[in-house]
Amino acid sequence: MAKVLCVLYDDPTDGYPTSYARDDLPVIDRYPGGQTAPTPEAVDFTPGRLLGSVSGELGLRGFLEAAGHTLVVTSDKDGDGSVFDRELVDADVVISQPFWPAYLTAERIAAAGNLKLAITAGIGSDHVDLDAAIAHGVTVAEVTYCNSISVAEHVVMTTLALVRNYLPSHRVVLDGGWNIADCVARSYDLEGMQVGTVAAGRIGLAVLRRLAPFEVGLHYTDRHRLPRAVEEELGLTFHESAQDMVPHCDVVTVNAPLHPETEGLFGDKLIGTMKRGAYLVNTARALIVDRDAVDRALRSGQLAGYAGDVWFPQPAPADHPWRTMPHHGMTPHISGSSLSAQARYAAGTREILECWLAGRPVREEYLIVDGGALAGAGAHAYSVHG
Numbered sequence: 094m095a096k097v098l099c100v101l102y103d104d105p106t107d108g109y110p111t112s113y114a115r116d117d118l119p120v121i122d123r124y125p126g127g128q129t130a131p132t133p134e135a136v137d138f139t140p141g142r143l144l145g146s147v148s149g150e151l152g153l154r155g156f157l158e159a160a161g162h163t164l165v166v167t168s169d170k171d172g173d174g175s176v177f178d179r180e181l182v183d184a185d186v187v188i189s190q191p192f193w194p195a196y197l198t199a200e201r202i203a204a205a206g207n208l209k210l211a212i213t214a215g216i217g218s219d220h221v222d223l224d225a226a227i228a229h230g231v232t233v234a235e236v237t238y239c240n241s242i243s244v245a246e247h248v249v250m251t252t253l254a255l256v257r258n259y260l261p262s263h264r265v266v267l268d269g270g271w272n273i274a275d276c277v278a279r280s281y282d283l284e285g286m287q288v289g290t291v292a293a294g295r296i297g298l299a300v301l302r303r304l305a306p307f308e309v310g311l312h313y314t315d316r317h318r319l320p321r322a323v324e325e326e327l328g329l330t331f332h333e334s335a336q337d338m339v340p341h342c343d344v345v346t347v348n349a350p351l352h353p354e355t356e357g358l359f360g361d362k363l364i365g366t367m368k369r370g371a372y373l374v375n376t377a378r379a380l381i382v383d384r385d386a387v388d389r390a391l392r393s394g395q396l397a398g399y400a401g402d403v404w405f406p407q408p409a410p411a412d413h414p415w416r417t418m419p420h421h422g423m424t425p426h427i428s429g430s431s432l433s434a435q436a437r438y439a440a441g442t443r444e445i446l447e448c449w450l451a452g453r454p455v456r457e458e459y460l461i462v463d464g465g466a467l468a469g470a471g472a473h474a475y476s477v478h479g
């Protein structure tokens with residue numbers, strides 16, 4: 094019987110919800126490109142409920158306990174003597190979401206003698222030391238595509254919010270004011286701007302598709318080029334590298350995984366080659382950009398705005414400079430954890446567990462590391478230290 098250790102974010106401050114803003118979710122059973130949404134044998138939750146917090150338990154308790162497995166759920170993941178560290182010692186499976194990552198460092202993996210499977214209930218497994226997972230034969234799987242469109246919507250929302258100066262204008266209303274000039278002195282139209290994405294995978298391509306109707310110029314860079322038909326349909330300009338692309342762009346959005354090739358990509362040097370007053374939107378991973386370089390660029394005016402929802406570490410400390418830097422549209426890490434996305438990644442987590450517990454292969458597209466090597470989706474989009 095397996096011990097499953099699940100690290101989830103805390104319940105709402107006023108308690109686990111007893112009612113919801115809406116009664117149902119649209120049914121999405123296929124993603125763009127044809128991949129099916131998760132197909133577990135069953136789920137024990139109602140889609141649209143809060144599943145990602147401690148009391149939501151990703152809807153897993155009934156299924157696991159009925160089969161004789163143990164489920165431990167905690168939000169206490171960091172610091173000496175955390176519940177996570179205590180329970181990890183004999184856990185077979187660890188589950189966490191990138192929004193509240195259980196950092197599976199090399200030391201933790203070495204201390205977890207029974208660990209065989211690390212599931213990311215979401216996308217992005219950089220909170221797991223992949224080199225160590227490979228060395229210890231730990232399988233790493235994530236629910237590929239589950240929240241890619243959720244994030245793409247957030248990128249479009251924050252791009253418009255920055256360019257149109259939405260958040261400061263909303264603040265004027267909350268503060269009882271009406272000074273139009275205060276609102277519009279930094280407000281532009283997106284129309285006609287040049288927008289580029291670093292990576293055109295599931296999220297990056299979805300962002301390009303959603304922005305095309307705004308009559309902007311669209312650019313991308315990626316390790317693999319998109320099919321010519323897609324480039325022509327969307328009028329895309331391909332650039333060999335981020336360095337080649339960013340000087341042409343008014344808005345740059347980052348949609349690549351965090352791995353050795355992308356870590357620290359946006360530092361003073363690259364940001365210095367962007368157009369003065371460009372906007373940078375990063376919902377991928379915080380460590381792809383240099384924290385202090387972003388702060389400096391916003392204060393100098395090199396960047397007109399920065400938005401996203403990814404921080405390091407998570408949760409971000411109260412004195413993190415991105416909370417107080419000017420012209421930002423940051424949120425906590427929420428873009429991929431809408432109630433809509435939660436229903437999909439909870440079902441995907443259940444699907445992965447059903448397969449793994451029954452000794453059946455996990456879907457290739459969910460695998461990041463398996464059998465001591467990068468595998469499946471991980472072999473395509475990630476790299477490890479050489």
Ligand code: NDP
Nearest residue numbers: 216217292294295296315316317349350354376377429474
């Ligand atoms: P995909 O795997 O579909 O896309 C990732 C893309 O990044 C691939 O096209 C890959 O290229 C490309 N890529 C990898 N390395 C580089 C590089 N060095 N330069 C340029 N492109 C590169 O993943 P998703 O689009 O679904 O997600 C992307 C990332 O977004 C995730 O890894 C995660 O970190 C983040 N994310 C954030 C969420 C949030 O809530 N904020 C939620 C979900 C994801 P190729 O495969 O062609 O080599």
